Amino acid sequence: MLSQLATELAALSQSRAGFAGIAAPVRLGRIVSCDGLLVEATGLDAPIGTICRAVGKTGADTPAAEVIGFRSGHSLMMMLGDTVQLQPGTLVRPEGHPGMVAVGEAFLGRAIDGAGHAIDGGGAIRSGTFRPLGGKREAALERGSVAEPFDTGIRAVNACLTMGLGQRIGIVAGSGVGKSKLIDMLMQGSDADILVIGLIGERGREVSDFVARHLHDPERRQRTAIVAVPADHAANLRLRGAQHAVALAEYFRAQGKRVMLVIDSLTRVAHAAREIAFALGDCAALRGYPASAMGVITKLIERAGISSSSGGAITGIYTVLADGDDHNNPVVDTARAILDGHIVLSREIAQRGQFPAIDIPASLSRVMDDIAAPDHRAFARQLRALIAAHDANRDLLIMGAYSPGSDAQLDRAIAMQGAIRAFLAQDLHETVNMAESCDALAVLMADATAAA
Numbered sequence: 001m002l003s004q005l006a007t008e009l010a011a012l013s014q015s016r017a018g019f020a021g022i023a024a025p026v027r028l029g030r031i032v033s034c035d036g037l038l039v040e041a042t043g044l045d046a047p048i049g050t051i052c053r054a055v056g057k058t059g060a061d062t063p064a065a066e067v068i069g070f071r072s073g074h075s076l077m078m079m080l081g082d083t084v085q086l087q088p089g090t091l092v093r094p095e096g097h098p099g100m101v102a103v104g105e106a107f108l109g110r111a112i113d114g115a116g117h118a119i120d121g122g123g124a125i126r127s128g129t130f131r132p133l134g135g136k137r138e139a140a141l142e143r144g145s146v147a148e149p150f151d152t153g154i155r156a157v158n159a160c161l162t163m164g165l166g167q168r169i170g171i172v173a174g175s176g177v178g179k180s181k182l183i184d185m186l187m188q189g190s191d192a193d194i195l196v197i198g199l200i201g202e203r204g205r206e207v208s209d210f211v212a213r214h215l216h217d218p219e220r221r222q223r224t225a226i227v228a229v230p231a232d233h234a235a236n237l238r239l240r241g242a243q244h245a246v247a248l249a250e251y252f253r254a255q256g257k258r259v260m261l262v263i264d265s266l267t268r269v270a271h272a273a274r275e276i277a278f279a280l281g282d283c284a285a286l287r288g289y290p291a292s293a294m295g296v297i298t299k300l301i302e303r304a305g306i307s308s309s310s311g312g313a314i315t316g317i318y319t320v321l322a323d324g325d326d327h328n329n330p331v332v333d334t335a336r337a338i339l340d341g342h343i344v345l346s347r348e349i350a351q352r353g354q355f356p357a358i359d360i361p362a363s364l365s366r367v368m369d370d371i372a373a374p375d376h377r378a379f380a381r382q383l384r385a386l387i388a389a390h391d392a393n394r395d396l397l398i399m400g401a402y403s404p405g406s407d408a409q410l411d412r413a414i415a416m417q418g419a420i421r422a423f424l425a426q427d428l429h430e431t432v433n434m435a436e437s438c439d440a441l442a443v444l445m446a447d448a449t450a451a452a
């Protein structure tokens, strides 16, 4: 036993010497407790964020855990897989670069899981560049302001909810209303140098479909990196997956690239953060969520934006599940407060077969006023008012209780209803650029004026 330990220590000292330039001995830990989620080890001096692996076991299924905290000298770790091979006294050794993840061009055209391993059937991804998993805290002035439009390729968004380069926006909807399909449209039509996608907590089948679909197209493949952690993976892997996606986006932004970062879904990241916080003994404070879970998603969102020093930008798009179509749950609230806008998808619109099912009056892009031309803004405001007028009087119209001629705005809204719906709908494989969207909006509003 002792000789095995000595060999292990010698090997580790050598491997570490290559990384930090110091041949410091590595301390092994010993597992003293495991209660399913949380594993406690003594003797480790590894910082939070370090991955530890059981000593003496080899292969991809070697039990591994991430240090998520410490208490009374014991390191608290969360398993990255399951606990089947663990036993009291199992030795664990810290590995890799604590709190850092590999990033770089090698990730383009590839799909990885929460532990950074390839899941696309290709070989191992090798990269000598690392970035902090939790991001670097940057000076407030490092964030440039959003000044340029971001072309999403979606007519309704370009025209009515114009997004800006470096903006952070949420796609808020109940389940099955079309969030993921809208992401597909953005992947295909948006004007970005690099696409980084974090699929967190999705169904396994959707993950494989997504990877196949988006890495199939040769042009898109060379500028796309996917991090996918399905729902049945451990909570800390789901959180690491999201953070790894952001770290990759940050790497490309530092190269001056315009990156589109998508996290589908932010709610599932919040669920993962909640599971970790509960395992550490936090209590629920905010309608079922510990305060720290909201802190995690706030930090994740804040990492997107424009970098003044490199000139690059991360335009962040986060899907938010409004459970049971409740738009007031804590994740929706937090996201809405810190994001620079939200696109609300409506089940009612989806049910009548209009896709993307964007509820224009309920949605908002906070940067639109700063980036859109004055007449574009005016047309968008008019369109919003027409849709709102029709929505507010829908019951009257269904009952036939409205007599035409009583309200000029409503008459115009009724006359334009078909044209407005056709304008907002867009085929899944169609791309409409910013100039075409603005022209179509101008034509639509000219027709509305004529209909008056």
Ligand SMILES: Nc1ncnc2c1ncn2[C@@H]1O[C@H](COP(=O)(O)OP(=O)(O)OP(=O)(O)O)[C@@H](O)[C@H]1O
Residues within 6 Å of the ligand: 173, 174, 175, 176, 177, 178, 179, 180, 181, 182, 321, 355, 356, 426, 427, 428
């Ligand atoms: N643009 C679209 N064109 C045609 N059908 C669509 C479109 N968007 C959504 N749908 C329909 O709605 C279904 C659900 O869409 P999607 O998977 O994108 O929803 P979701 O909001 O991501 O769901 P979940 O919350 O379960 O992840 C699709 O299977 C499809 O039938």
Ligand SMILES: [Mg+2]
Residues within 6 Å of the ligand: 179, 180, 181
């Ligand atoms: Mg989805």
